Amino acid sequence: MRELIQALSAHAATQGAFERLGTLTSYDPANHAVKVSIQPEGFETGWIRLAAPAVGQGWGIVAGPQIGDEVMVGFEHGDMNGGVVLARLFNDGHPPPAVPSGEFWLMHQSGSLLKFHNDGSVELTAAAGATYRASQHHFVGPVQMDNTLQVTQQIVGQGGMAVSGGSGAAMQVSGDMHSSGKISADGDVVAAGKSGANHTHHENGAGGNTSGPN
16 A cells, blocks of 8 residues: 555656545544545545635635545645645435526535525525524515514614504504504504493483493
């Protein structure tokens, strides 16, 4: 095996850089480094760098590899321990998702995904909970909710509010409600079972009930 590595290194030294396919055997997430078993010979590299689409000082686009991934390793000047993993490859054991031409999909094995479709729509699915944090949220355009919206802080708005539909009361409030302006209703207002439009008062003395309010 040593003779084979030396022969490969000597050949590579005359050719400059060259690439080999291999299988990922170890992963160091802290240093974004891997070890690779070069195929078909089966010799393992030392710790080598794993390329990334974008990098910065403590940030970037990072996708942690899996043991067993098929990779392409580039070696420069025949240094078999100075390689870089240039790409990770789909194969028969790890088939790709069927992404239409021109679309961009980001998919996780859990089923969570982000898809940019050719019609301009964007699809976001979280297999479990989704957490969204921002110092300020600004939505342009209508927002549709197909399930319960739970708010734990105050709702403040300047454009008014319109609520309709649903089973039972269209809007239900638990707790006190205060208005600094006029409250009007096109229908009846019922408080503690008493109709505001049809309630009556009993006359003083032996008289009967008054008629409902005008």
